[in-house]
Amino acid sequence: MSLLKDKKLIIIGDRDGIPAPAIEECLKDIDAQVVFSSTECFV
Amino acid sequence: MNSVLAATSYVLVHVPDMVLHNGSTQTTERTVNPGSAYLEALPKHIRSYEQALSYAPNQTYIGGLTPQQLSQREQPWYPQPVEGADRFARYGEIMPQDEFLLLLQICDVFDLVFLSRDFVTHTRAALAQHPLMNQDILARLKEGVDDEQITNFVNNEHAEGLYHKGQLVGYIKRAHDVDVNLTAHVVHENLVSKASSVLSLLHLIHNSGLNPEEIDYVIDCSEEACGDMNQRGGGNFAKAAAEIAGLKNATGSDMRAFCAAPAHALVTAASLVKAGTFKKVVVTSGGSTAKLGMNGKDHVKKDMPVLEDVLGGFAALICENDGVNPEIDLNLIGRHMVGTGSSPQAVITSLVLSPLEKAGMKIVDIDKFAAEMQNPDVTKPAGAGDVPQANFKMIAALAVKSGEIERGELNDFIQRHGMPGWAPTQGHIPSGAPYLGFARQDILDGTINNAMIIGKGSLFLGRMTNLFDGISFVMRANRGQDKREQGISRHEVRGLIAEALRSFAGSLGDQAGGSHA
Numbered sequence: 001m002s003l004l005k006d007k008k009l010i011i012i013g014d015r016d017g018i019p020a021p022a023i024e025e026c027l028k029d030i031d032a033q034v035v036f037s038s039t040e041c042f043v
Numbered sequence: 044m045n046s047v048l049a050a051t052s053y054v055l056v057h058v059p060d061m062v063l064h065n066g067s068t069q070t071t072e073r074t075v076n077p078g079s080a081y082l083e084a085l086p087k088h089i090r091s092y093e094q095a096l097s098y099a100p101n102q103t104y105i106g107g108l109t110p111q112q113l114s115q116r117e118q119p120w121y122p123q124p125v126e127g128a129d130r131f132a133r134y135g136e137i138m139p140q141d142e143f144l145l146l147l148q149i150c151d152v153f154d155l156v157f158l159s160r161d162f163v164t165h166t167r168a169a170l171a172q173h174p175l176m177n178q179d180i181l182a183r184l185k186e187g188v189d190d191e192q193i194t195n196f197v198n199n200e201h202a203e204g205l206y207h208k209g210q211l212v213g214y215i216k217r218a219h220d221v222d223v224n225l226t227a228h229v230v231h232e233n234l235v236s237k238a239s240s241v242l243s244l245l246h247l248i249h250n251s252g253l254n255p256e257e258i259d260y261v262i263d264c265s266e267e268a269c270g271d272m273n274q275r276g277g278g279n280f281a282k283a284a285a286e287i288a289g290l291k292n293a294t295g296s297d298m299r300a301f302c303a304a305p306a307h308a309l310v311t312a313a314s315l316v317k318a319g320t321f322k323k324v325v326v327t328s329g330g331s332t333a334k335l336g337m338n339g340k341d342h343v344k345k346d347m348p349v350l351e352d353v354l355g356g357f358a359a360l361i362c363e364n365d366g367v368n369p370e371i372d373l374n375l376i377g378r379h380m381v382g383t384g385s386s387p388q389a390v391i392t393s394l395v396l397s398p399l400e401k402a403g404m405k406i407v408d409i410d411k412f413a414a415e416m417q418n419p420d421v422t423k424p425a426g427a428g429d430v431p432q433a434n435f436k437m438i439a440a441l442a443v444k445s446g447e448i449e450r451g452e453l454n455d456f457i458q459r460h461g462m463p464g465w466a467p468t469q470g471h472i473p474s475g476a477p478y479l480g481f482a483r484q485d486i487l488d489g490t491i492n493n494a495m496i497i498g499k500g501s502l503f504l505g506r507m508t509n510l511f512d513g514i515s516f517v518m519r520a521n522r523g524q525d526k527r528e529q530g531i532s533r534h535e536v537r538g539l540i541a542e543a544l545r546s547f548a549g550s551l552g553d554q555a556g557g558s559h560a
Contacts, residue, residue: 015501016415016430019385021509039385039509041302041501042338042427043417043468 004032013039046316047368048518049360050253051480052246053105054135055467056143056239056330056354057095060206065231066335066351081340086209088342088349092139095352097124100418100465104355106133110462110481119420121348131174134480135246137353141166141207142173143238148213149183150238150287155230157196158205158213160187175245179289203227222272229269232332235354236267237284239329243356244288247325251360258360259321261285261295262312264304265328266470284327293325301505302415304328305357305476306498306514312361313371313516324361328476330354331469338425338468345424355472359479369486369518375402377497377515385511391437394497394515396445406442409460409517410491413478414438415499416466430473434497435461474498479518486520493519 009032013020019039027034063069063085072079095101099120102108107128116123130136138146145166148156163186170176170184196202196214205213215234219225240263248255263281270277281295298308305328312324331354339349364370377398383389399406414434422430439456442448448456466473475496482494500512 014427015499015511016427016433018387019511021384022386025386039501039503039511041504042425043415043422043430043470043473 004030007032009034009037011037013037015039015041016043044317044364045370045372046313046361047364047370047521048479048483049362049365049368050247050251051360051483052135052243052250052358053477053480054239054242054246054356055095055101055104055137056140056242056356057090057092057137057352058140058143058332058335058354059089059091059352060140060209061235061332061354062089062336062339062349062352064204064206065228065235065332066337066339067333068336068339081343084343085336085339085349088339088347090348090350090352094124094348096130096137097126097128098350099123099125100420101137101353101467102128102132103465104467104477105131105135105137106480110465110478113465114463119347119423120418121350121420134250135243135356138242142170143242143354144205144207144213145170145184146238146242147205147234148185149180150234150241150284151215152286153218155218156205156213156215156234157185157188157193159190159193159211161190162207162212163187175249177289180245180287183287201227203231219271224271224275233267233269233280235332236265236329237280237287239354239356240265240280240284240327240358241287241329243327243329243358244284244290244325247327247358247360248288253323253360255289256292258285258290258293258323258325260312260315260324261290261293262308262324262326263295263297263328264299264308264326264471265297266299266301266304266331268299280329281327284329285325290325300498300512300514301500301502302471302474303498303500303512303514304471305474306496306516309359309361309371309476309479309496310373310376310514310516312359313373316361316363317373322363325358326361327356327358328471329356330467330472334469338421338427341425342421347424350418350421351468353467355467355469357472357476357479359476364521366523367487367521369483370521372517372519375399375404375495375517377495377513379499379511379513381510385509387437388441390499390511390513391434391441394499394513395438395495396441398515398517405447406438406445407447407456407460409493409495411462411478411482411485411494412438412460412497413462413475413482413494414497416462416464416473416475416477417468418464418466418473421468429464431461431464432457474500475515482518486518489520493517 202214268276
């Protein structure tokens with residue numbers, strides 16, 4: 001996760017995969033700034 | 044007593060010209076990148092009616108193939124046509140575009156749809172031969188207009204063109220000068236949804252053998268919104284479609300919940316009948332023009348036919364318990380709640396595990412799960428994977444976590460409790476609903492005892508909430524509950540007396556035996 005430290009993040013989640021809020025939850029203890037987060041539906 | 048699923052219908056409409064002119068991927072591309080290589084290449088990837096007809100997932104959707112037969116065919120399915128495929132099958136049909144354009148005009152009660160004189164003349168006979176188009180419906184068809192009028196309205200009056208085989212054959216005019224909710228584009232989208240819902244209703248009436256006047260209530264569960272600037276989603280598709288289909292004694296309303304709407308609507312319909320509010324409730328839906336060719340860019344890139352060239356529709360009839368048809372068990376309802384969370388594990392737990400645990404059942408007690416039934420031929424080339432398989436894997440993983448099956452049995456579980464996806468990517472259409480017809484038949488045949496139908500919806504697309512949504516219910520073999528609840532039968536009384544006498548005699552024997560000891 002150090003890879004993402006101090007980075008600005010754009011999160012695109014997949015409704016039938018891993019949705020954005022779940023990805024955000026995994027990243028909340030890291031010093032990274034989520035600038036955009038959205039779940040998309042590809043079907 | 045639980046209500047029952049008495050009949051279903053499934054229809055597809057092959058609309059290749061609407062892929063080009065009305066699918067949102069194409070209309071967006073035309074706006075942002077009008078000379079793109081994709082738009083230039085797209086027409087070469089459009090399928091003929093015969094190709095769409097003989098496509099195995101389409102045949103499965105209308106009941107021409109069973110899911111088992113489909114799963115035995117090698118994937119991808121599109122290179123291998125089904126031999127001897129028919130337009131009509133057990134549950135419905137695959138209607139060609141030209142006849143559907145006439146049906147579109149039939150469904151227009153505001154003089155907004157106009158077709159060319161030649162086109163009406165040439166197509167009318169074909170629609171008149173349709174076994175379900177009665178005189179009341181055909182009488183609504185108007186005469187055609189001059190080609191100059193069509194060109195003028197499309198070029199100068201903001202009308203939406205109607206095309207067949209690349210030719211402009213009609214138009215839909217806007218219903219208001221400034222209201223964006225009544226533009227020709229919106230009216231087109233809504234009328235297409237209405238017309239494909241009408242077709243689904245006509246097949247449902249035929250499949251059920253009911254007099255259409257016996258239907259009390261209709262629920263539309265599509266994803267469109269009709270209204271004007273003062274009530275953008277006012278509705279009511281359900282009643283509008285019921286009017287054309289001749290359901291004279293029905294009223295109705297629309298339920299919206301993105302792709303989860305069919306499952307929400309079916310639970311509501313089953314509840315309305317169980318409560319005694321209505322005796323016969325129909326859930327219906329037409330198809331979506333916006334989603335035509337949604338993954339077209341990837342299909343063209345991979346030199347495949349554009350497979351999203353059909354509109355989908357379905358209808359289901361929910362009746363009072365007849366002691367025969369499968370029950371919709373309202374004690375087994377799963378729901379994704381506001382506080383459930385969005386992780387896949389949390390979602391599947393709420394929809395699958397929680398309702399079963401509450402009823403003292405296990406995941407393996409459900410014979411078949413039907414979640415997202417999207418056709419993998421469509422989604423895999425677009426990088427979205429095999430959606431039904433992903434859902435079944437998550438259910439299987441939960442069964443492993445609950446200690447119901449071993450990790451090594453995961454694939455076997457998916458084989459036994461899952462199925463391939465065959466539904467067109469029409470949003471609400473794939474969400475559990477395509478299996479209703481087969482589930483009913485499989486339960487009636489005794490092949491399975493029960494099935495869980497799962498609807499999942501992407502609420503976040505509406506930008507009102509980041510929440511996901513879902514609801515599930517279980518269909519199960521009829522337990523003749525109504526007879527039991529009406530009281531005890533003479534036969535059962537005799538049985539109880541006989542058992543009591545046997546028990547009494549047994550106790551006398553025991554006492555006698557005891558005295559000898």
